[in-house]
Amino acid sequence: MSSTAFLRSCRASAPSTRLVQSSKSSFSTTARLGAYEDTIQNLKIGKHTRVLYQGFTGRQATANARESIAYGTNVVGGVKPGTTGEHLGLPVLPDVRTAVKELKPDASAIYVPGNGTVAAMEEAIENEIGLIVAVAEHIPLHDIMRVQQMLRTQSKTRLVGANCPGIINTWGRCRLGFQPLPFFKEGNVGIVAKSGTLSYEAVASTTRAGLGQTYGISVGGDVLAGTNFVEALEIFEHDEKTEGMVVIGEIGGRAEIDAAEWIREYKKRTLNPKPIMAVIGGIESPMGRVMGHAGAWRSPGEATAHEKIAILEKEGVVVVDHPEKLGEGMKKLLSERGSGTSGRPASGPGAMQKRGYHTMRRRPRTSSSSNCLFPLKRTLIIKPEQAFDMLKERGIKVSGANGQGQMLAVSVDRSQRMPCVVASPTSDPSQVFQRSRRYPFEYGSNDATSDVMINQVAERLQVSDSAKPELKKLIEQLVDLYMQKEAAVLRTNITVSDAGEVSVTDAQFRFDDSAFRSSKRQQDVHALRDLAAVVPEELAAEEEGMTYVKMPGEGTLGTIVNGAGLAMNTVDALIARRGHPANFLDTGGKATKETVKASFKIVTSDPRVKVIFVNIFGGLTLGDMIANGILLAFKDLALQVPVVVRLRGTNEAEGQQLIRDSGLKIDAYDSFEEAAARAIELAAGKS
Structure with a gap:
């Protein structure tokens, strides 16, 4: 059956929607449709998981498969349309139907280029592969809604993504996606995130604290996620190795509110609940803007980031303003849980949160108009x-x-x-x-x-x-x-x-x-797009495949960040520390010499900028390569403003040393707190 015919049959057989008003929230709910919820258990990947690659022989898929196989992932082969052969010593088959029959995969990693991602997802659903992971960005919203329609009317296939790094289980040595493996460590913290780079930050923080991870589940930054926070939290709840949970959210949608409602019920039914921490990005995002991720915007009636934080805190979730704090914070909560104090209203997570977040810093609100026009990428x-x-x-x-x-x-x-x-x-x-x-x-x-x-x-x-x-x-x-x-x-x-x-x-x-x-x-x-309404920096960034948003106010700090979630969090955290970001700039999830140089040129075109703050987490991108890109950009552009670099990730020490040894007016740090303090100090005219 073709994908189109299959979709038509889904529509014809789908049960009608029952419209129900919820007494507990300001949103309606519907009766469960089909049995897609029955596929949640498919997220429990491990050594047993037989992984298929769709688009197996492509350059990105090949590099990714090599890494995953070396990590321990049980890759059984792949698909290349119309081709039968061998690749990486594994079978290549001409279509998914044949691959399912001969290789019996439990999961599929989709690395089909261009517009083929949607067709690849449909083919995997038709052939009832238990778990599909789609990492691709820029899938049109209505295409993914049609895929969701297919998923809702079946009970075999679970989707992770799209627009996400994927899913990983450290104990089972199983990775479907492109997570930076050096930072993951077998441990006891389950992490679910909308943002890829913020999830890497959370992984690095919990690894540095000696905790490690069980699962890393990325729901993705698109409007519609195949797997949401609640479904991931259900996996964490019942996983014996998972002792603490981390949720990384942002503006857009109500996934964080759904998670808070789940947490409330979880604590009611659990004698000694696992502690939960969170980071929410987009607190200072101007109204009406899309902040890098396709789904990072508020629809009518949706909560702000401030409101999401308040709702999570009410349920005892410890919300911190930077993922760097997650490791030591979770270590403390796990210690309290072991001593039987976690979860108590007077001294548990909620109380700790109120001391550690709101009273520590008052966040100035960004003034913005709800009626402003900001045409943006996506x-x-x-x-x-x-x-x-x-x-x-x-x-x-x-x-x-x-x-x-x-x-x-x-x-x-x-x-x-x-x-x-x-x-x-x-x-x-x-x-x-x-x-x-x-x-x-x-x-x-x-x-x-x-x-x-x-x-x-x-x-x-x-x-x-x-x-x-x-x-x-x-x-x-x-x-x-x-x-x-x-x-x-x-x-x-x-x-x-x-x-x-x-x-x-x-x-x-x-x-x-x-x-x-x-x-x-x-x-x-x-064709209705009004280019005259777009500031030049936004157009220049768009031409480079990046997203730029000009922030109001003093704007003394120009920011360059890789990844939308991390860029949102960087702006939030700088404002919380009384800094004045001039912009949000997302280099697109990865930083290269070319994007770094283009970013410097765009950011310094704003005359308000007195200091450039670079916050890079190098996952698949090497820190020493980023450092060389920064040094090259500094020299080529003859920058006159000081630069502060916070560089974490792969080869971070080598990158930081290159910057320190350069003799240029650039400060390099490992710690976000130290780097932010230095940038704010320089912007205020202090040496």
Whole structure:
């Protein structure tokens, strides 16, 4: 059966969505669909796991497979379409069906280039491989929603990813992904993360503290994750070797809130619960921005990073402001657990957290406008008047009065992994999170305009029966536009007259730009991008495959960081220490001589910058190579501003020594705290 035919059969056989309002949260939930949750146990990889590579003979797959095999991973072979032979001494087969029949794999690592990742995932699902790991970035949102539709209607295959380093089990010596192996050590801490580089930081910190890890599960930075925090935490809960848990989250979605709700129930049913720590990135991210990761943006009604931290702290999670603190912090919590004190309200994690986080530093809030327009890589936000034109073409009344009314949107329910209608009786930004409800519907179905949906949305918006016909028309047109133009979120503010007339007063439409960038789809939407609204540094970074966001204020510290999560955390941590970052700059998860030089050029084009702060964690990238890139950039660009480098990771000592021996105006550190303090000191004019 072809992938397209299989997807059609999934839609036809999928149980209808039951819309249920949750009394415990400001989001709706749905009844469990199919039995995808039954595949959680497939995450328990180890020596027994037979691993297949899709795209086996490619350059990246070959290098990765060699490392994984040397580590101990039981790689049994791979697939190259239309080819039968041998590679790395292992069989190569022409398609997944044949590979499954002959090699009987338990898991597949997908290294298919370009647009082939989605087809490779579909093929693996069709052939019921138990675990698939997709590391690729830039998969269009609507493509992954179709994959999620397939996953939801079966009970054999579990997905990790996409846009992630993968999953690793240290005791079982099994790696599916590209995690930097030198930092992993058999130990007792389970780590689940959205950010790859922050997860490496957590691994390095727990290894340095002598704890090591059991599992490292990366859920990825995309809007929809094949595996979420709760599912990973369930693995950690029942794993005998895992004694402590680490969650690394960020803005976007409600995975952290779902985790907090799970933690509450876990502590109720567990006499001596395992301690849990967390880091949440994006505290200082300006509203309306995409912070490097495709999923690092807030949909209508979603919590801020501040709110996520407060919710986790309420459940006794120790939230720290930098992953460097996780190792020693977890060591202390494990010691308390051993003495029977962990989890008690007066002296347990929650109490420790309140002393260690909020009272230590007050975080100044970044001022930003919720209505600002920031077209960025992987997303496209069009002007309100352009959104109005789209609605008018579809026969929707538009007034543009922009007064207080209700909020209605079509977006993504990341927890349910489905598109959804979002409704709030108020459009006041300060109240939308608390008063919004989400109503998920099957991708490609008519559920969004069913009588059940319209009645529930009307009730939530507090409008009369007379408004339901026009309300239904608006929802119908928004959903159709959402599907046809591959939108990420279509938000409207509406007013409803006494006679039941519905009028749109404001519209904020965000489209998935990766559909154009990866497949040249939606060219008409992409053509609406207003390049004049983009600051030059952002365009220059985009041309280099990087993401740059200009921060408001003094902006004395230019930042260069590899990885979106680490870049968010760097900005957060500098502000918490009373620094003034000029920018967020994500080099794209890896740093090379070329990207480092381009980054310096972009950052120093901002006249506010007095010091450049480089924060690099070299996973697969060697620290000495990064150091040479920094020295080359410093000389070639004749930099006049001081540079502070915090370099961790592979060959970190060699890299730091190269910088110290250079004789240039560059300081090199291993510790983030020391490096940040030095950068802030220099920016303040102190030598």
